[in-house]
Each structure stands twice: as C-alpha cells, then as structure tokens.
Amino acid sequence: MEANEHEHVIEVTDLRRVYGGGFEAVRGIDFSVRRGEIFALLGTNGAGKTSTVELLEGLAAPAGGRVRVLGHDPYTERAAVRPRTGVMLQEGGFPSELTVAETARMWAGCVSGARPVPDVLGLVGLEAKAGVRVKQLSGGQRRRLDLALALLGDPEVLFLDEPTTGLDAEGRRDTWELVSALRDGGTTVVLTTHYLEEAENLADRLAIMHDGRIAVTGTPAEVTATEPSRITFELPHGYFVGDLPPLGELGVSDHLVDGRTVRLRTRELQRAATGLLVWAQTAGVELRRLDVRSASLEEAFLGIAKDVTAGTGAAKEYAA
Ligand SMILES: Nc1ncnc2c1ncn2[C@@H]1O[C@H](COP(=O)(O)OP(=O)(O)OP(=O)(O)O)[C@@H](O)[C@H]1O
Secondary structure, three states, X not given: OOOOOOOEEEEEEEEEEEOOOOOEEXXXXXXXXXXOOEEEEEEOXXXXXXXXXXXXXXXXXXXXXXXXXXXXXXXXXXXXXXXXXXXXOOOOOOOOOOEHHHHXXXXXXXXXXXXXXXXXXXXXXXXXHOOOEHHHOOHHHHHHHHHXXXXXXXXXXXXXXXXXXXXXXXHHHHHHHHHHHHHHOOOEEEEEOOOHHHHHHHOOEEXXXXXXXXXXXXXXXXXXXXXXXXXXXXXXXXXXXXXXXXXXXXXXXXXXXXXXXXXXXXXXXXXXXXXXXXHHHHHOOOOOOOEEEOXXXXXXXXXXHXXXXXXXXXXXXXXX
C-alpha cells in the first residue's frame, strides 16, 4: 500500500486478551491509528492499556479479534513488523554496569540500519551522559535512555508506554517536543499515559479505556465535549437566582447556588454565556468573579469512569 496520511497503520478489531487464570483484561476493543498521528490510550489503573499495547507490539497473541500493524499480524508476522517499529517499555531493564553509550551501542547491534548512537543520545538530551554508567542515571534519565533505544531503528511506528513517568516538568516538556517533532516527521506514535495533560497536549486522537473496554475515542476536543461546560459568577447584590433569565431557556442543564456564588452547567456555552451577559448589561450590573470554561479532559475522564462504573455509558465514538 502506498504511504499516505490517510493510511491506517494500526487496525484493531474486537481485540481480546485473556491471562492464564482466565482473567479477561481486554474485552473486545476496536480502534485504528492513521499514519503520522499520535494516538493516546488513557485509562484507570488496570484498565488494560499495557495489555493492549503488548498485543500491538506482538509480545503476545490475542485471545480473540484481530490486530494489524503496517498491514501485518505483529505476532505471527513478527519479522515483517518488528524492524519497522520502536518499543519503549515501562521497565527498560539494562545491565546497570554498562555506560549509556555502551548500552546504546549494544542495542544498536540488534537493529538493522541503526542510527548513529551520538545522534540518538542527542535527540533525547543524554549526550553529556554518554560515559556515565546506567546505574548512576536518575529515574528520568533512564526513561530518556529507554526512549533513545526505541528510536535507534528510526521506526515508522513508535510505542511508548508511559514515556514521561518519573520525569520532572522540564523533562516532560522536552519529551513532548521530541514526540511532536517525530510525529511531524511522519512517525506514528501510540502512547499510554496517566497524565491527562500529556494526552491533551500531545495526542491527535485518544481512547479512554475502563475495565478492558474503550469507553470513548476521538480528538481531545471531541472527548472533552462529552462533559458540560461550566459558568460560575457571584450574584449581584440585591438579586436572587429567580431574577436571572429562565436558565433552561439559556441551555443550562443544572445549577447550584452556594451563598452568593452560582454555578451553571451547560452544553451550549455560547448561548448561556451570551444570555447572562446580555441580562447583566441590560440590568446594569456586574457579574463579579465570572468564570466561563469548557470541561477539561480530566473532567471528561472522571465523568466517563463514573458513567461506565454506573453502567450507563455506552461506548462513544466521534467522527475521525
Ligand atoms: N500477567 C498477568 N496475569 C494476570 N493478570 C494480569 C497480568 N498482567 C496484567 N493483568 C491484569 O490485567 C488487567 C489490566 O492490566 P494492564 O497492566 O493492562 O492495565 P493498565 O491499564 O496498563 O494499568 P496501569 O495503568 O496500572 O499500568 C489488570 O487487572 C491486571 O491485574
């Protein structure tokens, strides 16, 4: 197939994974990832993210369903897939007595057409640590070495399992910049993360998993739009909630009054905010401490986890 930006480099259909004791960790999931996009898998602890990524990496055979990476089955056609993918595992597990450069050279020996080691260490900001033993690296520096090793083969598809766990704020930002630059260069990236901010900043599309299933997929904006927006303000002195325009007519789904503070939730943010501001202007009053905001990914995440736990959430998918 000719490489183009609409090509699905990963296709997952009704994928299932069952562990030895019969526990079904992945319970029939579907998603696809296009060439050159960053796709994030989010979810609560034990949701099945790592179990899923391991199936994409060809480390285990699915109990059911189908997975294709670059058009191949990553488990049975490992030889066709592995040289074109890079894998950053949660635990690198290198011999700790080797230096950073020795570790990378050892790894490069297993990769056909490996990039020069200094280039890859430079990419992840470890060039100054080339002569340092792995056991002397900080946790964050080890994560960067993990990433460098995944990049040695200049992969078309990169799997990153919690790439920024243990990194400080600066290290995290540097990794985001690097991953974005790789995407801009055409690399397809699948990452798991616990940091919602990371998915919001980095992902072109994401899926939120819960209990082995995908609860929602879409762009960060689409997923965020599943939760209502919020408007908060203080009632002007001398006014009561009943003096406001009828809230239902402004598209407000529910409201809460706490002292003089009014909190509204709406799925029609522009209509509700405009209605309130026009009312305030006409009444000649100021809405003090006015705060108007769309839901964050965190609110969507918590809302979805709650919905699914309560059994009210059917899987939602947005147009790609
Ligand atoms: N080797 C195993 N044998 C049996 N059960 C397992 C095994 N590995 C994982 N599980 C179970 O499968 C479920 C999914 O685990 P998985 O590691 O895929 O979740 P995750 O979403 O990556 O979690 P986390 O965010 O905590 O890393 C969990 O309930 C876990 O206990």
